[in-house]
Amino acid sequence: MEKITLETESYLVDGKENERFFPFLELEFNENVIYENDVPKYYLSFSDDLNSVYGIGNWIMSDLEQKGHKLREVIIELGNKLDLKWDIFSSNVGKQIDGSWKTEKIELIILTDKTIEKIKTHYNNV
Known part of the structure; x- marks a missing residue:
């Protein structure tokens, strides 16, 4: 699976013990992070004209159109x-703990049709 490393900032959230929140504020308008169980795991990149998604067939654009984008x-x-x-949003939001910002490098799997097929195969064999 193809991966990308993003440099981002994280912070601690009041009342969430040592869980860090990764807002990915530096992403461009055509980039998204997909959280799995509130952990940043996948990277999704649309074309600059937002008419296609890198590595994913036209089915996703059809789904987006059906769901009102x-x-x-x-x-x-x-x-x-x-x-x-x-989800494309984390639920680990809340009041930021002062002084807890930290720069981090996060490795994400680039979401493609091949990645989705590998996920399906993995869970069908478990």
Whole structure:
């Protein structure tokens, strides 16, 4: 699986013990992070004109059109089909703990049709 490393900042959230929140504020308008169980895991990149997705067939654009271009709904539904808890937003939000910002490098799997097939194969063999 192809991977990408992003440099981002994280911070601690009040009341969440030592869990760090990764807001990925530096992403471009056509880039998204997919969280699996609130952990950043996949990277999704649309073309600059937002008419296609790197490594993913036209089916995702059709799904987006059917859902009124609501990417979050498409990703949650795709995760559900794979029996995974996916979202483009983390639920680890809240009051930031002062002085807890930290620069980190996060390695993400680039989400492609091949990646989705590997996920399906892995979970079908478990």
